[in-house]
Amino acid sequence: MSRSIRLRRWQKEALDLLERHPDPDFLAVATPGAGKTTFALAAVIRHLAKHPRHQVVVVAPTSHLKVQWSRAAASLGIHLEPRWSSADGRLPSDMHGVAVTYQQVAANPAALRQHSRRYVVVLDELHHAGDERAWGTAVRHAFEAAPQRISLSGTPFRSDTHAIPFVRYVDDLAEADFDYGYQAALADRRVVRPVYFPAIGGHMEWAAPDGSVNAASFDDALDRTRSSQRLRTALSLDGEWLPHVLRQAHDRLMELRLEQPDAAGLVVAADQEHARAIAELLRMRHRVTAMVVTSDDPTASTRIAAFGEGDLPWLVAVRMVSEGVDIPRLRLGVFATTTGTELFFRQVVGRFVRHTGGPARQERAWLFIPDDPRLRQYAATIADQRRHSLRKNWEDGERPEVEDDPAALDELPGEEEQLSLFNVLSAEATESSDATSVFDHDPTLDHLDDEDTTVPIDLPAPPPPGGRGGPTWQATDGRPLAEVKRELRALNAELARQLARYTGMTHQEVNGRLNREASITRIADAGVDQLQLRIERAEKWMANL
Numbered sequence: 069m070s071r072s073i074r075l076r077r078w079q080k081e082a083l084d085l086l087e088r089h090p091d092p093d094f095l096a097v098a099t100p101g102a103g104k105t106t107f108a109l110a111a112v113i114r115h116l117a118k119h120p121r122h123q124v125v126v127v128a129p130t131s132h133l134k135v136q137w138s139r140a141a142a143s144l145g146i147h148l149e150p151r152w153s154s155a156d157g158r159l160p161s162d163m164h165g166v167a168v169t170y171q172q173v174a175a176n177p178a179a180l181r182q183h184s185r186r187y188v189v190v191l192d193e194l195h196h197a198g199d200e201r202a203w204g205t206a207v208r209h210a211f212e213a214a215p216q217r218i219s220l221s222g223t224p225f226r227s228d229t230h231a232i233p234f235v236r237y238v239d240d241l242a243e244a245d246f247d248y249g250y251q252a253a254l255a256d257r258r259v260v261r262p263v264y265f266p267a268i269g270g271h272m273e274w275a276a277p278d279g280s281v282n283a284a285s286f287d288d289a290l291d292r293t294r295s296s297q298r299l300r301t302a303l304s305l306d307g308e309w310l311p312h313v314l315r316q317a318h319d320r321l322m323e324l325r326l327e328q329p330d331a332a333g334l335v336v337a338a339d340q341e342h343a344r345a346i347a348e349l350l351r352m353r354h355r356v357t358a359m360v361v362t363s364d365d366p367t368a369s370t371r372i373a374a375f376g377e378g379d380l381p382w383l384v385a386v387r388m389v390s391e392g393v394d395i396p397r398l399r400l401g402v403f404a405t406t407t408g409t410e411l412f413f414r415q416v417v418g419r420f421v422r423h424t425g426g427p428a429r430q431e432r433a434w435l436f437i438p439d440d441p442r443l444r445q446y447a448a449t450i451a452d453q454r455r456h457s458l459r460k461n462w463e464d465g466e467r468p469e470v471e472d473d474p475a476a477l478d479e480l481p482g483e484e485e486q487l488s489l490f491n492v493l494s495a496e497a498t499e500s501s502d503a504t505s506v507f508d509h510d511p512t513l514d515h516l517d518d519e520d521t522t523v524p525i526d527l528p529a530p531p532p533p534g535g536r537g538g539p540t541w542q543a544t545d546g547r548p549l550a551e552v553k554r555e556l557r558a559l560n561a562e563l564a565r566q567l568a569r570y571t572g573m574t575h576q577e578v579n580g581r582l583n584r585e586a587s588i589t590r591i592a593d594a595g596v597d598q599l600q601l602r603i604e605r606a607e608k609w610m611a612n613l
Contacts, residue, residue, distance in 0.1 A: 078098065078246075127170055133167075147549035191207070197233060225241075225411065254453070260422065321381055362385070403437045560599060582609075
């Protein structure tokens with residue numbers, strides 16, 4: 069059996085190229101929001117149709133993304149267990165596979181290696197395999213025997229001193245087998261949002277660790293050390309630059325929420341203390357609640373998911389949402405961190421580009437940035453792609469050019485400063501022309517409400533896990549099987565507690581009887597049909613008491 073689904077043109081082109089690809093490794097680089105997950109899952113379904121006894125391993129950067137992958141896969145009939153542990157041994161037989169993190173792979177690569185000849189592997193944001201030297205080695209050890217490895221990235225990446233496996237490099241840059249950039253996605257219409265960059269100027273004064281007192285605006289040419297200090301001064305809540313920008317951003321967000329009530333904003337903060345202070349400022353000055361997400365919070369993934377599904381106006385985060393996290397209602401952001409690499413900047417921009425299918429007027433996004441030369445250059449590169457794509461039908465002479473700014477290429481220093489000797493004296497914001505003009509009507513958007521540009525393809529129905537039939541996944545209604553099983557296990561546990569209370573038997577005795585009647589050894593290994601049978605037997609037992 070097969071079913072027809074609609075894919076974006078790039079997804080179909082990439083799938084067709086993958087079909088003809090002779091090697092086990094395939095690297096697809098696609099701009100955030102373009103649909104890398106759907107492409108990979110379609111490829112997995114095709115692989116499983118040819119090899120029904122194979123299983124799937126998705127490797128993601130974070131625990132939150134494991135759950136996100138599980139839910140996306142379930143919508144296409146593929147069921148992944150995001151809570152699998154190497155202590156469980158083999159992959160669950162009643163699931164199509166598992167979703168794990170790079171850290172999990174590094175902790176026990178041998179657990180995944182032993183059956184990897186029957187795996188189709190998806191490596192999401194593969195460059196994370198280079199975050200730690202041991203991670204790349206572990207990923208290679210775990211999956212080098214896999215017959216197919218599909219690697220994904222939202223941004224092109226370079227090699228470094230750490231090993232990133234299964235990648236082909238040309239001049240130190242990873243060479244993609246398929247590349248779909250932001251400019252191409254904009255040109256295809258209704259794939260990604262155009263993002264605008266209000267760049268806010270300012271005049272800052274600070275006392276440097278060497279004892280000198282400095283004053284500069286973002287227009288002043290400074291060396292790398294002073295440039296870094298100027299940016300840190302602007303982003304400090306001891307001055308008025310950041311509160312001014314937050315007020316501008318909040319006012320704009322409230323306007324957006326008049327037409328889109330759940331529109332949300334994201335502030336990318338410098339550190340955990342900074343994030344909490346920003347949330348408190350939003351509460352005190354603007355009477356709004358902001359959700360704070362930091363890396364030390366064990367509930368971070370749950371909180372991000374709750375924010376994505378809710379209607380709170382602001383999320384304040386430290387690096388947690390720089391990559392992969394899908395919150396389509398984000399329409400506006402404030403870049404308030406001193407993390408200044410171009411890769412990180414592009415990852416943050418990627419949080420705002422996901423198209424939601426609405427009219428073009430409601431499919432714009434904004435990222436407020438300091439008018440720092442380095443950030444200005446990063447934004448100008450992306451903005452130039454936006455202008456070129458949105459105005460591609462205009463006369464060439466009408467397309468604005470981006471001015472070159474040699475100072476914009478200056479890099480912030482990598483060394484930590486003596487923060488105890490650094491002191492913010494003042495920071496005041498000055499208006500930048502771009503801060504208001506980008507909110508006006510943009511005639512280049514008028515032609516974006518074009519007809520659907522997706523194409524239909526026929527995908528085979530996913531085979532049962534392990535090539536076997538049965539009722540295991542038939543009643544999940546598009547929900548991840550792992551979540552259904554957890555609910556059934558919780559109901560089994562509650563029924564066992566009630567039976568123990570009413571019969572006077574021990575929990576061990578009750579569970580032993582129910583397990584025997586459902587033909588299982590332990591609940592953790594039971595499939596959906598066995599869990600349902602166990603519930604039926606428990607309810608029948610209760611009715612006869």
